[in-house]
Each structure stands twice: as C-alpha cells, then as structure tokens.
Amino acid sequence: MAGVKDGVWLYADSNYQGKNIRVDTHNPNIGVYSPINMNDLVSSVRIVGSYEVILYEHMNFQGRSIKLTGNAVNLKDFNFNDTATSIQIFKR
Numbered sequence: 001m002a003g004v005k006d007g008v009w010l011y012a013d014s015n016y017q018g019k020n021i022r023v024d025t026h027n028p029n030i031g032v033y034s035p036i037n038m039n040d041l042v043s044s045v046r047i048v049g050s051y052e053v054i055l056y057e058h059m060n061f062q063g064r065s066i067k068l069t070g071n072a073v074n075l076k077d078f079n080f081n082d083t084a085t086s087i088q089i090f091k092r
C-alpha cells in the first residue's frame with residue numbers, strides 16, 4: 001500500500017473506517033496511554049508490512065485473544081468486535 005506507513009492500523013469501525021491509530025512493536029498501546037483511546041472500540045485491523053498481531057480482551061495481555069496474520073475487515077467475523085484492550089505485535 002503505497003503512501004501508508006508500515007505498521008498496524010486499528011479502526012473503530014469495520015471496513016477500515018472511523019477513528020484510527022497506528023501502532024507498532026515500539027508503541028503498542030491502544031488504551032488510556034495512547035493518544036487516541038481505542039479501548040473496546042476496535043472493529044477492523046489493517047496490517048501494513050510483515051507483522052503478526054495478537055489482540056487481547058483485557059489489559060496486560062489477559063483474557064480471550066485472537067491472532068491475526070493479515071487484515072481483518074470486520075472483527076465480528078472473529079467474535080472480537082469492540083473487545084480489544086491490549087495488543088502484542090511481532091515482526092515476522
């Protein structure tokens with residue numbers, strides 16, 4: 001995707017819509033410590049570059065989790081809509 005900075009983009013709505021933040025391995029915060037609070041809001045995920053992502057239901061990588069190795073246009077498909085509170089990102 002030309003012009004889009006490498007990283008993991010999280011969107012509040014499905015189909016990569018709504019407010020969004022970019023996170024990477026150095027800055028994986030999506031909750032109260034991030035510039036835009038995405039806690040329990042993420043509905044789609046776009047992975048730009050070679051990353052693997054694990055979304056967790058609770059802070060500090062607790063609770064239910066899903067692993068993504070590619071884009072997710074609608075986290076409802078993963079039964080994980082508006083659920084993610086912490087995230088781990090790995091370079092592949």
Ligand SMILES: [Ca+2]
Nearest residue numbers: 012041042043
């Ligand atoms: Ca949402």
